[in-house]
Amino acid sequence: MSMWLFDLGNTRLKFARSCADGSLADAGAVAHEDGEAWLRALPRGDAACIASVAADERRVALLDALCARFGRLHLVRTQSxxxxxxxxxxxxxxxxxxxxxxxxxxxxxxxxxxxxxxxxxxxxxxxxxxxxxxxxxxxxxMLMRQALHARAPVLPESGGAYAEFAGDTxxxxxxxxxxxxxxxxxxxxxxxxxxxxxxxxxxxxxxxxxxxxxxxxxxxxxxxxxxxxxxxxxxxxxx
Structure with missing residues (x-):
């Protein structure tokens, strides 16, 4: 049986095929930006296990796309x-x-x-x-920088290099x-x-x-x- 694993995060989807010895193969990753291009990169197989912390819209889009590519889907939940x-x-x-x-x-x-x-x-x-x-x-x-930029646009959202005491904003x-x-x-x-x-x-x-x-x-x-x-x-x- 071909089993694939999917990790849907807030910015990227990562996936890999699960091997019988517990190792991973054919790993891939794609950013799930606006649109449906990321869904066209999905593999096909017999069964899929999915873990998602993404927004409901992204999770539902992934599950819908996987339904057409896999015979069985298993959405993983946290267990005590x-x-x-x-x-x-x-x-x-x-x-x-x-x-x-x-x-x-x-x-x-x-x-x-x-x-x-x-x-x-x-x-x-x-x-x-x-x-x-x-x-x-x-x-x-990254989120700290984005939050600061959103409240104070004069503060750049990215860039700069780490220093213990910096001489530039x-x-x-x-x-x-x-x-x-x-x-x-x-x-x-x-x-x-x-x-x-x-x-x-x-x-x-x-x-x-x-x-x-x-x-x-x-x-x-x-x-x-x-x-x-x-x-x-x-x-x-x-x-």
Whole structure:
């Protein structure tokens, strides 16, 4: 059976074929801008598993397009328990499915602090026993820049280079917004070490991760964390 996995985020759709050994193949990504061009890039197969945090309009458009290409569709929801994973949220519907699947991808990897940097910046702490200790949500550096520009158009929406103390408005904006994200990640690492008694591994995923990597402590870059979690969810659901 040909099984495909789809991760519909706020700006991009990522997809891959799930292999019998748990690996991913034929991965692709496309921005879902206005119009329907992004839907024409979709593959075909027997079954599809979909995780979505996008707006209802985008999610419905994707599901409609997949109905014509796949015999079965499975829309994944956050679960309070899945395999050895136990999430901290009392109401699992309040934890984004992307965070849930990223946590699932890190199961059995020991103590891990997962940081997703997309439209939002999300941080989740997972211990070696599969317990989720909760997390944080903040605007990503990109969203901070967009929000500032929307309220004060004189402040550029992009551009500038990071510096500890910048000598230009563009550089100061880049430094402040990226610095806020770096500080939140570093504080979370410090607090996680105090809670667990040892420093967790740091995992990064999301489209905005690359801009911060050079200024973070040693870490693992897992750009397909959500798809990896989808593959693990699918293997358990269809075992």
């Amino acid at each position: 328990r899945c395999g050895g994973l136990r999430i901290a949220y009392e109401n699992p519907r309040h934890l984004g499915v992307d965070r849930f699947l990223a946590l699932l991808s890190a199961l059995d990897a020991g103590d891990v602090l997962l940081v997703g940097i997309g439209t939002a910046l999300t941080i989740d702490l997972l211990d070696a026993g599969g317990w989720h200790h909760g997390g944080r949500i903040a605007p990503s550096p 563009g550089h100061a904006l880049a430094s402040g917004c990226e610095g806020a994200a770096l500080a939140l990640i570093e504080r979370s690492l410090e607090r996680a070490q105090g809670l667990l008694g040892a420093a967790p591994a740091l995992w990064l995923h999301g489209g905005g991760a690359m801009a911060l990597r050079d200024r973070l402590p040693p870490h693992r870059h897992v750009p397909d964390a959500v798809l990896r979690g989808l593959a693990r969810w699918q293997a358990q659901a269809f075992a």
